Amino acid sequence: MAISNIFLYTSLFTSLFFEIFLLITYFEIRDEIKFEKENNGKNVKHFPTVSIIVPCYNEEKTVLATIDSILALDYPADKLSLIVVDDGSKDRTREVLKQFENHKQIRIFAKENGGKHSALNFALERIDSELVGCLDADSFVDQAALLRIVPYFDNNSIMAVTPSIKIHEPKTVLQYVQKVEYSWGIFLRRMLSSMDALYVTPGPFSIFRTEVFRKLGGYRQAHHTEDMEMALRMQKHGYRIANSHNAHVYTVGPAKLKGLYKQRVRWAYGFLNNAIDYRDMYFNRKYGHIGMFILPMATISIFSTLYAAGNLIWSLLGKIPEQMAKYEAVGFNFGAPHFAFNWFSMNTGMTFWITMMTILLTFVILFLSLTLANGKAKLGKDVFYYLTLYIFIVPLWLGKAVYSTIARKDITWK
Numbered sequence: 001m002a003i004s005n006i007f008l009y010t011s012l013f014t015s016l017f018f019e020i021f022l023l024i025t026y027f028e029i030r031d032e033i034k035f036e037k038e039n040n041g042k043n044v045k046h047f048p049t050v051s052i053i054v055p056c057y058n059e060e061k062t063v064l065a066t067i068d069s070i071l072a073l074d075y076p077a078d079k080l081s082l083i084v085v086d087d088g089s090k091d092r093t094r095e096v097l098k099q100f101e102n103h104k105q106i107r108i109f110a111k112e113n114g115g116k117h118s119a120l121n122f123a124l125e126r127i128d129s130e131l132v133g134c135l136d137a138d139s140f141v142d143q144a145a146l147l148r149i150v151p152y153f154d155n156n157s158i159m160a161v162t163p164s165i166k167i168h169e170p171k172t173v174l175q176y177v178q179k180v181e182y183s184w185g186i187f188l189r190r191m192l193s194s195m196d197a198l199y200v201t202p203g204p205f206s207i208f209r210t211e212v213f214r215k216l217g218g219y220r221q222a223h224h225t226e227d228m229e230m231a232l233r234m235q236k237h238g239y240r241i242a243n244s245h246n247a248h249v250y251t252v253g254p255a256k257l258k259g260l261y262k263q264r265v266r267w268a269y270g271f272l273n274n275a276i277d278y279r280d281m282y283f284n285r286k287y288g289h290i291g292m293f294i295l296p297m298a299t300i301s302i303f304s305t306l307y308a309a310g311n312l313i314w315s316l317l318g319k320i321p322e323q324m325a326k327y328e329a330v331g332f333n334f335g336a337p338h339f340a341f342n343w344f345s346m347n348t349g350m351t352f353w354i355t356m357m358t359i360l361l362t363f364v365i366l367f368l369s370l371t372l373a374n375g376k377a378k379l380g381k382d383v384f385y386y387l388t389l390y391i392f393i394v395p396l397w398l399g400k401a402v403y404s405t406i407a408r409k410d411i412t413w414k
Helices: 003-039 063-071 093-100 116-124 145-154 173-194 211-216 226-236 257-277 285-330 350-374 381-406
Strands: 050-056 080-087 106-111 131-134 139-141 158-167 207-209 240-251
Touching: 003 173, 003 240, 003 285, 003 350, 050 063, 050 116, 063 080, 063 093, 063 139, 080 093, 080 116, 093 106, 106 116, 116 226, 145 158, 145 207, 145 240, 158 173, 158 211, 158 226, 173 240, 173 257, 173 350, 173 381, 207 211, 211 226, 226 240, 226 257, 226 285, 257 285, 257 381, 285 381
Parallel strands: 050 080, 050 131, 080 106, 158 240
Antiparallel strands: 131 207, 139 240, 158 207
């Protein structure tokens, strides 16, 4: 069998298997999702003390709105405090923060630049609350988010809770693409949460029991993805992570391709290298679904996506000589296309039907993702941009991340 066929069948099987797995999981927990939507956050029995850390590096344009969104949380003020850490900003971030110097809920610190993980650890040494979370200085939290997260901690086995992250006020084509992509993320995290297989605790408003850091230690640099490494460390030690899909956080998505490219290279590179660091979890029954299935599947999906995208682009490029020859012979033909269906010429091969099934299930999951994220599935320009552009841009950062990992080259993202 040709190597190309091996890649093709592996990619198709992996994609189809994972999609079916997600759909089965969804139908098993849809009543649970409905209950959470109707009841989550309405009957909070206990209000634990919560500290929110806001690490800042050159965030003069957004940090004010970030802090205001935390102060506007529907939560007892005497139970909520903020620690803002200026990690050596070179812009006017420190000047913007001065207006909060006398605020009774806020403590402001400044330190030399050492990276986000160092800013978080700096703050962790100065808190004594029951719960602690982080909110990136380019993100904004919904007023009810904390009320919807806190009830999960009534279960003593839950050690961290992640929110649902959405794109804040998309304006450019790329931001609309990200809006749909983040809807996929909301769906995926909720499914992974149900099987205790979350492998990232996102920077925007993931909330932890403070004892997690006392027992496991603080954040690590972790290839510029400290939130992913912390989740994997928790999973390795048997600490449960839940997801509150009704707790919404909004983040500013990169408006231009350069910014999006650098961000996603960091994410993909961080995943690959953290996966290498935690490779002993792979196919290990001790770690349940995340070890036996989710981490291997996520790794395979990176290479499957690269193959599928490369195959599509190669096929399109291969048609160029044919179209050029046609143009030289008859010129451009702008007439209406003519479609003729013939049962005898229909492709009945197994590869064709698996591909069609994979595409169909992709649209089903897209519909469910949009519904879970927005309450309803609306087919607008964001979906159109996503379907027409995403397959062409995702290989850019996946390819770079794979190359940098293989070549053992570090990446920069600021």
